[in-house]
Amino acid sequence: MAEMTPSLNSIQQVRLVAGLRWRILRNSLRNKNKMFDLIGLFFAGIFSGVLVLGLAFAFYSGTHYFLSGGRTRGLVFLFWAIFLFWQFFPIFVAGFGGSFEFRTLLRFPFSMRAFYLLGLAYGFANFSALASLSWLFAMTLGAAAAMPRVLPAMLAAVALFVLMNVTLERLTGSWLEHILARRRSREFFVGFFLLAMISLQFLGPLTDRSLNSRYSSVLRTLPYFAPFPPSLAGRIIAGAARHEYADAFLGIAGLTLFVFLFSALLWRRFAAQYRGEEWSEAPSPAPASRIHAKKAPERDALRLLSPQVAAFVSKEFRYVTRNGFALLLLAMPLTLMVLFTSQFASRHPHVGGIALGADLFFPAMMGYLILILMAPSYNNFAYEGRGIQTYFTAPIRFREVFLAKNLMLVVILVAELSLSITVLAIWIGVPSPPFFFATLAAIIFFVAGQLPIANWSSLCFPRKLEFGSLRGQRNSGVAVWIMFAVQIVFGGACALVLSIGRWTGNFWLPAEIFAVLAAAAIGGYFASLDALSHVAEKKKEVLTEALCR
Amino acid sequence: MLEFCCQLALAHTMPDFAICTEKLTRRFGNLIAVDHMDLQVAAGQFFGFLGPNGAGKSTTIKMLTGLLAPTSGSIKLLNIDFAANPVEAKRQIGVVPEGMGLFERLTAAEYLHFVGQMYGLDRNATQRRSEELLEFMQLADRPKTIIADYSHGMQKKLALAAAVIHGPRILFLDEPFEGVDALASRTLKALLSKMTERGVTIFLTSHVMEIVERLCSHVAIIDKGCLVAQGSLEELRAGISGETGSKTTLEQIFLSIVGESGAARPQLEELSWLK
Numbered sequence: 001m002a003e004m005t006p007s008l009n010s011i012q013q014v015r016l017v018a019g020l021r022w023r024i025l026r027n028s029l030r031n032k033n034k035m036f037d038l039i040g041l042f043f044a045g046i047f048s049g050v051l052v053l054g055l056a057f058a059f060y061s062g063t064h065y066f067l068s069g070g071r072t073r074g075l076v077f078l079f080w081a082i083f084l085f086w087q088f089f090p091i092f093v094a095g096f097g098g099s100f101e102f103r104t105l106l107r108f109p110f111s112m113r114a115f116y117l118l119g120l121a122y123g124f125a126n127f128s129a130l131a132s133l134s135w136l137f138a139m140t141l142g143a144a145a146a147m148p149r150v151l152p153a154m155l156a157a158v159a160l161f162v163l164m165n166v167t168l169e170r171l172t173g174s175w176l177e178h179i180l181a182r183r184r185s186r187e188f189f190v191g192f193f194l195l196a197m198i199s200l201q202f203l204g205p206l207t208d209r210s211l212n213s214r215y216s217s218v219l220r221t222l223p224y225f226a227p228f229p230p231s232l233a234g235r236i237i238a239g240a241a242r243h244e245y246a247d248a249f250l251g252i253a254g255l256t257l258f259v260f261l262f263s264a265l266l267w268r269r270f271a272a273q274y275r276g277e278e279w280s281e282a283p284s285p286a287p288a289s290r291i292h293a294k295k296a297p298e299r300d301a302l303r304l305l306s307p308q309v310a311a312f313v314s315k316e317f318r319y320v321t322r323n324g325f326a327l328l329l330l331a332m333p334l335t336l337m338v339l340f341t342s343q344f345a346s347r348h349p350h351v352g353g354i355a356l357g358a359d360l361f362f363p364a365m366m367g368y369l370i371l372i373l374m375a376p377s378y379n380n381f382a383y384e385g386r387g388i389q390t391y392f393t394a395p396i397r398f399r400e401v402f403l404a405k406n407l408m409l410v411v412i413l414v415a416e417l418s419l420s421i422t423v424l425a426i427w428i429g430v431p432s433p434p435f436f437f438a439t440l441a442a443i444i445f446f447v448a449g450q451l452p453i454a455n456w457s458s459l460c461f462p463r464k465l466e467f468g469s470l471r472g473q474r475n476s477g478v479a480v481w482i483m484f485a486v487q488i489v490f491g492g493a494c495a496l497v498l499s500i501g502r503w504t505g506n507f508w509l510p511a512e513i514f515a516v517l518a519a520a521a522i523g524g525y526f527a528s529l530d531a532l533s534h535v536a537e538k539k540k541e542v543l544t545e546a547l548c549r
Numbered sequence: 550m551l552e553f554c555c556q557l558a559l560a561h562t563m564p565d566f567a568i569c570t571e572k573l574t575r576r577f578g579n580l581i582a583v584d585h586m587d588l589q590v591a592a593g594q595f596f597g598f599l600g601p602n603g604a605g606k607s608t609t610i611k612m613l614t615g616l617l618a619p620t621s622g623s624i625k626l627l628n629i630d631f632a633a634n635p636v637e638a639k640r641q642i643g644v645v646p647e648g649m650g651l652f653e654r655l656t657a658a659e660y661l662h663f664v665g666q667m668y669g670l671d672r673n674a675t676q677r678r679s680e681e682l683l684e685f686m687q688l689a690d691r692p693k694t695i696i697a698d699y700s701h702g703m704q705k706k707l708a709l710a711a712a713v714i715h716g717p718r719i720l721f722l723d724e725p726f727e728g729v730d731a732l733a734s735r736t737l738k739a740l741l742s743k744m745t746e747r748g749v750t751i752f753l754t755s756h757v758m759e760i761v762e763r764l765c766s767h768v769a770i771i772d773k774g775c776l777v778a779q780g781s782l783e784e785l786r787a788g789i790s791g792e793t794g795s796k797t798t799l800e801q802i803f804l805s806i807v808g809e810s811g812a813a814r815p816q817l818e819e820l821s822w823l824k
Binding site: 307308310311314315318319322323383384385386387388389390392393394395396397537538540541544548 | 614615616617618636637638639640642644646648649650651652653654655659662663664666667668669670671695
């Protein structure tokens with residue numbers, strides 16, 4: 001008979017999983033491409049670190065200011081800011097560590113308690129939690145410096161606030177994961193979420209712009225938010241500061257109640273997972289009646305292209321139209337343009353004393369739109385998945401793949417820019433001919449010049465992205481840095497050429513220079529295609545490994 | 550039925566070897582996945598490529614189909630040097646790669662259209678063949694379903710349909726029956742048998758010995774990157790038992806050949822903690 005293994009306690013199990021995560025991270029660094037990615041992430045980490053530290057200083061100063069000045073009601077704003085960041089940021093960038101699903105560990109003999117603790121521990125292993133903890137620590141220091149006697153209340157409030165936040169974040173995450181397990185609901189959610197985010201941008205221009213009146217209206221609404229956790233956390237410290245200890249205890253009781261409520265709900269949710277809740281996406285049942293496939297419509301415009309390039313363009317078009325996320329990204333430039341125009345060029349034509357007339361606003365807006373629209377081209381093969389193998393087994397050269405992908409991008413660019421130019425012309429007027437033509441030539445230079453580099457980046461630093469998914473969706477860190485560097489160089493060159501026109505007083509000179517640069521960039525682009533085909537041959541293992549996971 | 554799958558094969562004069570490799574080698578750092586492999590597959594053969602896990606089967610098939618560059622050595626498909634003329638070589642072959650290589654956001658018909666055009670078929674031919682293939686594979690009743698929503702078996706059938714739409718002269722199949730139910734498996738076998746009858750060369754890897762034994766006329770066995778046996782099933786049987794016409798199964802042949810190299814490994818009768 002087989003020997004029975006001794007059972008591990010919850011802490012030992014959590015420790016084992018932590019070790020597993022560490023080994024997964026360490027082993028992934030053996031991959032050269034992951035190493036490059038990590039370097040990219042390292043630089044991003046430095047920026048994030050500076051941001052977190054800067055804000056930590058702000059939270060320290062804010063706490064100090066509110067407590068020493070007797071404006072204890074203001075502390076509520078700081079807790080609300082942290083609460084909103086902690087709860088919403090993971091939905092934006094849930095990429096950190098998203099590839100590991102701890103539910104897969106359920107096949108091992110985990111106790112429910114260990115499973116719960118593990119789930120909760122995961123809540124601390126993301127950027128939003130770590131940043132929020134730093135800011136709460138800064139607030140505690142600020143309270144200790146401004147009013148040492150509130151420190152016990154501050155520590156109690158922070159401890160409960162942290163526990164409440166991490167529990168709620170895991171609860172929301174778990175429910176979202178459950179709802180988004182199906183592809184269609186996932187895509188619907190992503191679309192809804194993005195639209196909601198864009199819509200929020202319009203709240204500013206719609207509301208009264210006076211800062212003072214905004215502040216007073218927020219203060220008026222504050223009592224309505226009093227029963228919620230961030231307000232309760234603020235209430236604890238405010239009560240302790242004003243010697244109103246009953247108020248402070250009421251805050252502690254309220255916050256404790258929330259911790260228990262969220263913990264109970266989270267336990268219930270995790271218990272369902274623990275029992276083996278099935279989230280998989282089964283194939284939809286076949287319809288009873290036979291429906292004959294419609295014949296594909298003939299696309300005359302594509303007849304001008306070679307059959308292979310036409311097939312690629314056709315496929316790219318279908319991929320764009322079936323990718324809710326990509327479609328919304330297409331709507332975003334125009335939406336942002338309307339937003340910026342309403343902010344800076346229409347109702348508020350003077351920013352920093354500079355008149356934002358059509359001559360200045362038009363090229364700036366076009367540059368901004370190009371930046372947004374060019375970004376996906378740095379990871380061109382992101383959505384190909386295992387289909388990338390077809391590009392290497394089919395009798396084609398990679399120049400055809402690039403031609404088709406870049407052609408699709410150019411078509412989108414032309415459509416978006418034409419629409420934007422029309423809207424701008426109606427709203428703020430047409431810029432003077434030298435600026436108009438200089439901008440158009442600059443766009444051609446900017447796009448054609450960037451494409452070979454974007455194509456190269458797509459080959460060398462590919463990253464698979466999933467349709468309609470928010471978790472783990474980000475380009476390779478190196479690709480992002482390449483894009484930044486290239487856009488800074490090209491943007492700088494464009495700004496320089498535009499300035500030459502102003503300095504020399506010859507306003508047609510930039511248009512002439514850009515025309516020459518655009519011609520050179522187009523020539524360079526076509527010359528690069530063959531070279532990139534060779535690079536593709538060399539990088540096919542990198543591509544298939546990254547995309548066929 | 551599916552005449553186009555075999556047209557090309559008949560239209561060309563058959564070369565001696567459909568697949569011929571010379572000293573084909575692939576290294577991954579210090580690991581030699583495929584070591585100086587000389588492989589010959591005659592035109593029209595149904596060829597089974599066997600080996601234990603990690604022996605180099607997938608690496609070999611990836612090199613033969615252009616998915617992986619060899620470190621050294623040469624590949625000729627129908628006398629076309631793959632390195633010198635990859636596009637022409639690829640035009641002759643159909644591939645069901647590991648993981649199937651499907652574009653999951655297309656419908657089955659759209660995917661077949663795409664692949665057909667990649668191989669230079671005109672629109673009408675692509676349309677006609679797509680419809681015929683979808684009917685044959687019993688995939689025609691879900692025209693609006695995207696491939697991502699297909700079951701594994703349906704995806705396998707579609708991958709095979711895409712591999713044959715241009716009428717290849719050599720078909721490379723990496724584990725084509727893995728995860729396929731008995732009904733779908735019968736459909737696939739019927740198509741493959743028909744194709745070999747008409748002169749198409751099929752190169753297949755599988756772990757299921759019964760399938761290889763039933764379908765393949767010739768077999769090669771690879772172990773630790775080296776070709777350790779190659780020939781017809783009869784030749785291999787004779788090599789093992791010393792007499793022709795013996796009833797040795799392919800599994801016995803495989804174990805006796807690959808088992809030899811594993812003979813030095815300790816043979817445990819039972820595991821100590823399961824006594």
